[in-house]
Amino acid sequence: MDELRQVLNFYREMGAEFLHLPGSDRRADLADLTREILQCRRCRLHETKSHYVPGEGSNHPGILFIGEGPGETEDQFGRPFIGRAGQLLDKIIQKMGLGREDVFIGNVVKCRPPNNREPLKDEVQACLPWLLRQIAILQPKAIVCLGRVALNNLLGTSHSMGRIRGQVLSFNGIPLVPTYHPAFILHKRDKEEISRAKWEIWEDMQKVMAIVAGKHP
Numbered sequence: 368m369d370e371l372r373q374v375l376n377f378y379r380e381m382g383a384e385f386l387h388l389p390g391s392d393r394r395a396d397l398a399d400l401t402r403e404i405l406q407c408r409r410c411r412l413h414e415t416k417s418h419y420v421p422g423e424g425s426n427h428p429g430i431l432f433i434g435e436g437p438g439e440t441e442d443q444f445g446r447p448f449i450g451r452a453g454q455l456l457d458k459i460i461q462k463m464g465l466g467r468e469d470v471f472i473g474n475v476v477k478c479r480p481p482n483n484r485e486p487l488k489d490e491v492q493a494c495l496p497w498l499l500r501q502i503a504i505l506q507p508k509a510i511v512c513l514g515r516v517a518l519n520n521l522l523g524t525s526h527s528m529g530r531i532r533g534q535v536l537s538f539n540g541i542p543l544v545p546t547y548h549p550a551f552i553l554h555k556r557d558k559e560e561i562s563r564a565k566w567e568i569w570e571d572m573q574k575v576m577a578i579v580a581g582k583h584p
Contacts, residue, residue, distance in 0.1 A: 418445035422473030514548030
């Protein structure tokens with residue numbers, strides 16, 4: 368087993384981010400990875416952040432939610448999605464019959480970009496390997512990308528969320544469903560638009576639940 372772990376670590380160092388040893392201790396592996404993230408100096412974002420936000424939740428989640436990056440509240444407390452958008456996400460998760468402890472919530476970048484701007488290309492390139500390793504360890508049944516920035520940075524695409532949301536895509540063999548970021552609802556002012564956005568997100572989550580339950584074609 369030790370020799371196999373050495374081989375696995377070798378391939379990880381060579382860039383094979385998705386290799387994960389079957390039967391290994393996910394909790395320990397995730398804890399080790401989190402400790403690495405909390406020491407990261409790969410890009411400039413660590414210079415302006417208050418706290419790293421590595422992500423949190425179950426080490427054996429059915430669903431992995433991915434946002435673009437921490438906001439002001441998340442940066443203050445070191446936890447993902449705990450501001451206004453996070454409160455909406457909590458309600459969505461609860462409506463799915465789950466709690467935050469049943470899923471895993473993370474971001475493409477682990478430090479807050481200044482003024483909540485979108486992460487720059489080099490920042491994503493520096494930080495994305497952390498997320499890829501999290502995915503390899505967690506092995507979720509489904510991934511939900513919250514918003515265009517998370518989706519396109521993970522897949523290396525340039526999709527419009529309005530056109531792609533709700534479609535069942537794939538990431539390394541894992542079903543992936545893109546949907547609107549909860550903040551998308553907060554930015555709306557028209558009641559009809561808010562209601563429509565909420566319903567579309569819920570449609571997307573129904574597909575995710577079907578995937579996790581093994582009922583999606």
